[in-house]
Amino acid sequence: MPSEPSRRVEDKLFYNRYLVDSGRAHIKVRPHTTPSSRLLSMLKACPARCYELSDKGHVEVTVDGCIECGTCRVICEESGDIEWSYPRGGYGVLFKFG
Amino acid sequence: MIEERFDAIVVGAGMGGNAAALTMAERGLKVLQLERGEYSGSKNVQGAILYADMLEELIPNFREDAPLERHLVEQRFWIVDERSHTGIHYRSDDFNEEKPNRYTIIRAQFDKWFSQKVREAGATVLCETTVTELLQDSHGRVVGVRTDRDGGEIHADVVVLAEGVNGVLGTGAGLRGRPKPDKVALAVKEMHFLSRETIDARFNLKGDEGLVIEAAGTISRGMTGMGFIYSNKECISLGIGCLVADFQRTGETPYGLLEGFKRHPSVAPLIEGSEVKEYSAHLIPEGGYKAIPQLCGEGWVVVGDAAQLNNAIHREGSNLAMTSGRIAAEAICLIKSRNDPMTAKNLSLYKKLLNDSFVIKDLKKYKDMPALMHTHSQNFFLTYPQLFSKAMQDYVRVDGTPKLEKEKLMLSSFIKARSWSGLFSDALRIARAWR
Numbered sequence: 001m002p003s004e005p006s007r008r009v010e011d012k013l014f015y016n017r018y019l020v021d022s023g024r025a026h027i028k029v030r031p032h033t034t035p036s037s038r039l040l041s042m043l044k045a046c047p048a049r050c051y052e053l054s055d056k057g058h059v060e061v062t063v064d065g066c067i068e069c070g071t072c073r074v075i076c077e078e079s080g081d082i083e084w085s086y087p088r089g090g091y092g093v094l095f096k097f098g
Numbered sequence: 099m100i101e102e103r104f105d106a107i108v109v110g111a112g113m114g115g116n117a118a119a120l121t122m123a124e125r126g127l128k129v130l131q132l133e134r135g136e137y138s139g140s141k142n143v144q145g146a147i148l149y150a151d152m153l154e155e156l157i158p159n160f161r162e163d164a165p166l167e168r169h170l171v172e173q174r175f176w177i178v179d180e181r182s183h184t185g186i187h188y189r190s191d192d193f194n195e196e197k198p199n200r201y202t203i204i205r206a207q208f209d210k211w212f213s214q215k216v217r218e219a220g221a222t223v224l225c226e227t228t229v230t231e232l233l234q235d236s237h238g239r240v241v242g243v244r245t246d247r248d249g250g251e252i253h254a255d256v257v258v259l260a261e262g263v264n265g266v267l268g269t270g271a272g273l274r275g276r277p278k279p280d281k282v283a284l285a286v287k288e289m290h291f292l293s294r295e296t297i298d299a300r301f302n303l304k305g306d307e308g309l310v311i312e313a314a315g316t317i318s319r320g321m322t323g324m325g326f327i328y329s330n331k332e333c334i335s336l337g338i339g340c341l342v343a344d345f346q347r348t349g350e351t352p353y354g355l356l357e358g359f360k361r362h363p364s365v366a367p368l369i370e371g372s373e374v375k376e377y378s379a380h381l382i383p384e385g386g387y388k389a390i391p392q393l394c395g396e397g398w399v400v401v402g403d404a405a406q407l408n409n410a411i412h413r414e415g416s417n418l419a420m421t422s423g424r425i426a427a428e429a430i431c432l433i434k435s436r437n438d439p440m441t442a443k444n445l446s447l448y449k450k451l452l453n454d455s456f457v458i459k460d461l462k463k464y465k466d467m468p469a470l471m472h473t474h475s476q477n478f479f480l481t482y483p484q485l486f487s488k489a490m491q492d493y494v495r496v497d498g499t500p501k502l503e504k505e506k507l508m509l510s511s512f513i514k515a516r517s518w519s520g521l522f523s524d525a526l527r528i529a530r531a532w533r
Contacts, residue, residue: 009353012288012377019136038346045345047286047352047379068141069379070264071284074277074342085266088246089134090226097289097333097376098143098205 009049013065021091025063027072028083035059038076045071067093104130104254106430107243108221109229109267111138113416114402115260116212117156117423123221125431130252131221132245134228138216139209142262143287143380145328145335147310148203149417156424157215161197165207167330168308169198172301176364178315178325179487183364194307202308202328202335204289232257232271232398240271240397256430256440257398260423263381265404273398274391277406279346280472281385283323285339286352288360290372294332300368301329312413315483317359319350322384322475325359326413327368334369336360339382341472352379382415383408384472387465393452394445399426407457410471411464418457425451466531477524481515 027050029039039059042051048065051072061072061082073084086092108119111133119131135141147170153160172189193199217223233242233251242253259268263282268274292300301309311327318324323340338352338359345352359365383389383406390406393399401407402419409418429448430440438444452458471478489508512521 008357012353012374015374015376016378041346041349044349044351045284045342047284049353067377067379068264069284070381071342071345071379073264074279074282074381075346078276085230086134086228086264089228090136092141093378094136094140095143095206095376095378097207098139098141098146098209098378 009047010065013048013067016065016067017094017096018064019091019094020064021088024088024091025061026085026087026092027061027063027066029059029061030081030083032058032081036079036081038079039081041075042072045075047071102252104128104252105434106130106256106258107132107252107254108258108260109243110260110262110404111135111209111213111216111223111225112142112260112262112402112419113209113212114404114419114423115258116209116216117420118258118260118401118427119216119221119223120156120212120219121424121427122431123216123219127431127434129221130254131216131223132227132229132243133223133225135225137210137225138213138223139206142205142209143378144205144416145287145326145337145413146203146205146208146416147328147413148201148208149414150197150199150201152417152420156420163211165203165211167202167204168303168306169193170200170202170310171303171307172309174309174311176311176313176315177483177486178313178317178362178364179484180316181363182487182491183313183315184486184490202310202330204330229261229267232267234271238396240395243267255397255434256445258423258426258430259398259400259404260402260419261404263383263403265400268391268400268404273395274400277381277383277385277389279343280341281383281389281406281468283339283341283382283384283410284345284352284379285337285382286356286377286379287335287337288356288374289376290334290336290369291332291375292334292369292372296371297329297332297334303329306331313359313365314479315487316480317362318355318479319348319358320476320480321345321348321350322471322479323355324413325365327365333375334372336365336369341384341475342381343472344475382410384410384468386410386468387458387461388468390461393449395442397440399430399445399448401426407461409460409464411467412460414460421455421457422452425455425457463533464531470527470531474524474527477516477520485512485515
């Protein structure tokens with residue numbers, strides 16, 4: 001069954017407050033020529049749609065809208081597809097309600 | 099470097115960390131609590147329901163000033179298909195009692211209050227500080243932590259790891275493995291604001307009465323999952339969660355499921371006209387008893403979600419976190435009072451006390467439930483809900499079909515979908531896992 005248009009996620013993230021740590025991404029994707037099935041699954045599984053497929057067919061991550069759930073860590077860290085850590089203290093998503 | 103040495107460092111300011119820090123500080127230990135958020139609560143996500151008993155153990159008069167939303171007077175369980183829900187509702191005026199048993203809360207606000215209690219008890223709480231690794235001596239003994247602050251090495255006799263479901267310190271130091279995709283669920287949630295009067299009217303509530311709806315069925319599209327709706331004073335917490343492994347396998351999107359749940363004809367009227375003010379996501383430990391890692395070692399203990407202490411069947415987590423945090427702290431205080439070192443052997447007192455508590459007893463009771471739910475998700479979350487809905491509709495619709503014929507059709511629809519042996523083994527498996 002197809003999922004709803006994903007552009008809606010950006011609208012959702014707009015509700016949230018963030019303090020972006022410019023130039024210090026807390027998640028990094030290992031350079032690759034062909035993405036693994038794990039990395040590809042993140043295009044759909046990431047609830048903030050931080051993962052995207054580039055024109056060259058690489059999976060890239062932009063962490064500005066990350067809500068720090070850890071789903072990509074659970075799927076992709078062990079295999080080395082990504083490096084995952086928490087943002088520096090005070091940075092990242094700032095929940096008002098949680 | 100912080101030259102001071104502490105009796106205990108608590109990593110994290112969620113329910114488990116706050117319970118541990120409060121308990122130790124109240125008993126005179128020199129406690130440092132580290133939290134990566136702007137304030138305690140700003141990174142914490144939960145539905146959320148607070149269980150009064152476990153908080154009362156820590157702060158007996160919490161009702162006087164804690165930011166509570168509504169006390170629960172009604173619980174609705176729904177089995178849903180695309181256009182219907184079949185419900186079991188339990189509502190009782192008994193829940194309008196002097197000291198109610200369950201409340202809805204908003205975690206960011208509640209945790210801020212809880213943290214204030216921790217400070218008042220004498221603990222030092224340092225926010226905006228991410229702990230990057232555990233300091234270990236040459237024997238592998240945990241002797242402190244390193245933070246992302248300048249020269250951020252801090253030493254203590256014992257470290258309480260209350261770092262949440264994504265705890266990176268324990269895994270980084272090899273004390274436990276990472277959670278596996280089939281052992282954690284991803285839940286997404288929105289906060290829908292409505293006037294108090296609108297919420298009261300839509301949910302049949304008055305005063306501070308509150309209600310919970312939990313829904314399972316076709317909304318999770320065959321995956322192991324559940325939707326929830328909690329009434330707060332002036333907003334509704336609405337969300338849905340499914341196993342990470344299921345998202346990975348099916349390619350469904352979390353926000354797609356959330357939108358589907360919101361559009362369900364039984365849900366849409368409840369949130370109509372609301373203003374959404376936040377979208378969050380969080381992992382929930384689902385592995386149960388069999389997923390619990392090593393709970394203590396040389397110079398450390400682990401509590402709450404970081405230790406996978408979550409009862410997925412009863413949707414209880416924060417109370418297990420609070421209780422494990424408190425019990426770990428009590429064990430540490432006892433060891434300290436004897437002037438004994440924080441060795442693995444001495445700290446195993448925490449494990450022993452936890453085993454005797456409801457935390458481990460409840461998880462043990464349902465030790466086979468996760469495997470059952472996770473391996474037959476199509477049957478439990480898609481096939482049965484559809485069959486139930488059809489059966490209910492046939493039962494209530496009056497259309498001239500003789501009742502006996504209706505019953506036969508109903509039975510044959512179940513047999514056709516699951517076969518006699520399938521029905522029998524499903525029933526047997528549930529009974530066994532529930533026992």
